[in-house]
Amino acid sequence: MNNSLYNEGGIHLRYERARGLSEATLNLWLERLSAHVPREDIRTIIDLGCGTGRFSVALARHFSARVYGIEPSPKMLSAAREAVNASPVQASVVLMEGTAERIPLDDKTAEMLFLSMVYHHIVDKELACAEFKRVLKPPGHLCIRTATRERIDSFLWLRFFPEAREIESRRMLSGRELKTFIEARGFRLAAHEVVRQMFAGDLNEYYERISERALSVLQMIPDETFARGLLALGEHCATHDTGQPVCEEIDLFVFRADGV
Numbered sequence: 257m258n259n260s261l262y263n264e265g266g267i268h269l270r271y272e273r274a275r276g277l278s279e280a281t282l283n284l285w286l287e288r289l290s291a292h293v294p295r296e297d298i299r300t301i302i303d304l305g306c307g308t309g310r311f312s313v314a315l316a317r318h319f320s321a322r323v324y325g326i327e328p329s330p331k332m333l334s335a336a337r338e339a340v341n342a343s344p345v346q347a348s349v350v351l352m353e354g355t356a357e358r359i360p361l362d363d364k365t366a367e368m369l370f371l372s373m374v375y376h377h378i379v380d381k382e383l384a385c386a387e388f389k390r391v392l393k394p395p396g397h398l399c400i401r402t403a404t405r406e407r408i409d410s411f412l413w414l415r416f417f418p419e420a421r422e423i424e425s426r427r428m429l430s431g432r433e434l435k436t437f438i439e440a441r442g443f444r445l446a447a448h449e450v451v452r453q454m455f456a457g458d459l460n461e462y463y464e465r466i467s468e469r470a471l472s473v474l475q476m477i478p479d480e481t482f483a484r485g486l487l488a489l490g491e492h493c494a495t496h497d498t499g500q501p502v503c504e505e506i507d508l509f510v511f512r513a514d515g516v
């Protein structure tokens with residue numbers, strides 16, 4: 257996958273506007289995480305592929321933990337730096353350039369490794385799994401927030417961009433594929449759930465968010481194709497808006513690093 261997608265075209269400036277999560281949605285994720293990961297177990301967390309740091313700050317606050325935000329895109333990292341500096345947990349969050357394949361941290365650094373919408377971007381998943389094992393303090397919690405192939409149809413916008421849907425169905429793993437791959441590399445699945453999150457308050461806001469083109473797959477399709485899909489989505493949103501929130505489904509996997 258092309259890591260530079262997040263370092264080009266000003267995506268770092270639009271990301272929060274397009275993909276920022278409400279306080280309620282962030283809290284929902286923190287609550288689901290702590291249903292599987294005891295807060296008292298956690299002193300240090302690695303937020304791998306932290307992007308603009310939307311989870312780094314929330315994780316530091318919720319778990320009262322030190323957080324290392326690791327991110328390959330210098331521009332996303334600079335947006336994260338601004339967010340962290342403006343937060344009350346500034347002293348607990350350390351941001352560093354790095355990738356899943358090469359995590360710039362010592363062995364056994366953290367009790368928890370968190371990846372949000374990053375797994376499908378990792379080019380060398382074999383190497384990344386070895387890094388996950390290395391930086392986790394056993395038994396360690398590997399938490400993966402991702403959309404598996406089974407969730408694709410819960411994303412309304414993908415119905416209007418068939419070329420993007422095609423790419424997503426190729427690059428997203430099924431839940432079984434993800435579990436099998438990671439378990440074969442020394443982890444054990446401790447929990448898996450599907451979380452239904454609110455993405456926009458209504459269809460009007462939904463359209464505004466998608467039109468920012470801050471989803472990586474929408475950068476991967478040609479401009480004309482994007483424009484055509486956006487027009488159709490706009491018509492749909494204008495004619496179907498009932499003021500109801502727009503939700504989507506995202507998987508949460510929690511693995512322990514004590515598998516064989």
Ligand SMILES: C[S@@+](CC[C@H](N)C(=O)[O-])C[C@H]1O[C@@H](n2cnc3c(N)ncnc32)[C@H](O)[C@@H]1O
Pocket residue numbers: 259262304305306307308309310311326327328329332354355356357371372373374377378379
């Ligand atoms: C969809 S964004 C998610 C950002 C953040 N985790 C969040 O949930 O807001 C994907 C992020 O993964 C980063 N990324 C891409 N390839 C990566 C890799 N090999 N290792 C770590 N992060 C990577 C991108 O630069 C981007 O910031």
